[in-house]
Amino acid sequence: MKNVTIINHPLISHKVALMRDINTNTKQFRELVEEVTTLITYEAFKDLPTVPVTVTTPLETTEQQMIAENSIAIVPILRAGLGMVNGVHTLFPTAKVGHIGMYRDEETCIPQEYYCKLPQGIENKVVVVLDPMLATGGSAIAAVDMLKARGVKNIKCMHIIAAPEGIAKLHEAHPDVQIYCATCDRCLNEHSYILPGLGDAGDRLFGTK
Ligand code: PRP
Numbered sequence: 001m002k003n004v005t006i007i008n009h010p011l012i013s014h015k016v017a018l019m020r021d022i023n024t025n026t027k028q029f030r031e032l033v034e035e036v037t038t039l040i041t042y043e044a045f046k047d048l049p050t051v052p053v054t055v056t057t058p059l060e061t062t063e064q065q066m067i068a069e070n071s072i073a074i075v076p077i078l079r080a081g082l083g084m085v086n087g088v089h090t091l092f093p094t095a096k097v098g099h100i101g102m103y104r105d106e107e108t109c110i111p112q113e114y115y116c117k118l119p120q121g122i123e124n125k126v127v128v129v130l131d132p133m134l135a136t137g138g139s140a141i142a143a144v145d146m147l148k149a150r151g152v153k154n155i156k157c158m159h160i161i162a163a164p165e166g167i168a169k170l171h172e173a174h175p176d177v178q179i180y181c182a183t184c185d186r187c188l189n190e191h192s193y194i195l196p197g198l199g200d201a202g203d204r205l206f207g208t209k
């Protein structure tokens with residue numbers, strides 16, 4: 001599927017396996033989310049434009065390529081997306097952060113929006129939406145809708161675990177958006193949880209259950 005990348009890498013498989021384990025504690029889980037996010041970020045920004053710069057080495061002056069200042073913004077979907085922010089900041093330390101607050105209604109699984117604060121000038125940046133779980137796709141679709149309504153044109157969605165159903169829905173709703181997932185799982189269960197998955201990412205990150 002065009003614009004959908006499932007990253008196959010032994011380092012990512014190893015860390016995702018540890019994340020899934022019911023015996024992995026909150027501290028370990030948080031660290032793994034950050035590490036896996038940094039690894040996905042490396043892959044997801046392969047196409048980032050660069051600008052020519054002149055650098056003086058101890059021996060001569062040379063023309064090199066660098067990423068333009070302020071070219072990307074990060075938008076985690078609360079709560080669980082927050083756990084991925086540091087993972088992107090490791091590689092893009094000055095990236096501005098917007099927040100979109102959303103939770104799934106327990107009965108219908110339809111996302112309910114409760115917060116949106118985006119950085120000024122976000123429409124001119126490459127924006128990466130963060131959420132470790134892409135289940136039905138409802139939350140990611142709603143977040144991309146909100147960003148497009150603000151004029152953002154270049155959007156990437158970054159997830160750690162995705163269900164095939166969620167990837168298909170997000171891609172159908174927003175075929176222009178580049179989707180990056182560490183892994184694609186088997187299916188959703190009757191409560192729209194991902195199988196085998198890792199449970200509730202927000203609860204595992206913040207120790208709420
Ligand atoms: C989880 C997860 C995603 C959403 C994915 O959040 O972090 O945001 O579910 O499901 P979807 O693809 O079916 O929309 P949740 O609603 O549990 O909120 P929380 O992060 O505040 O716990």
Ligand code: URA
Pocket residue numbers: 080133135192193194195197198199200201202
């Ligand atoms: N949200 C989660 O945190 N986990 C799932 O499996 C599905 C949605």
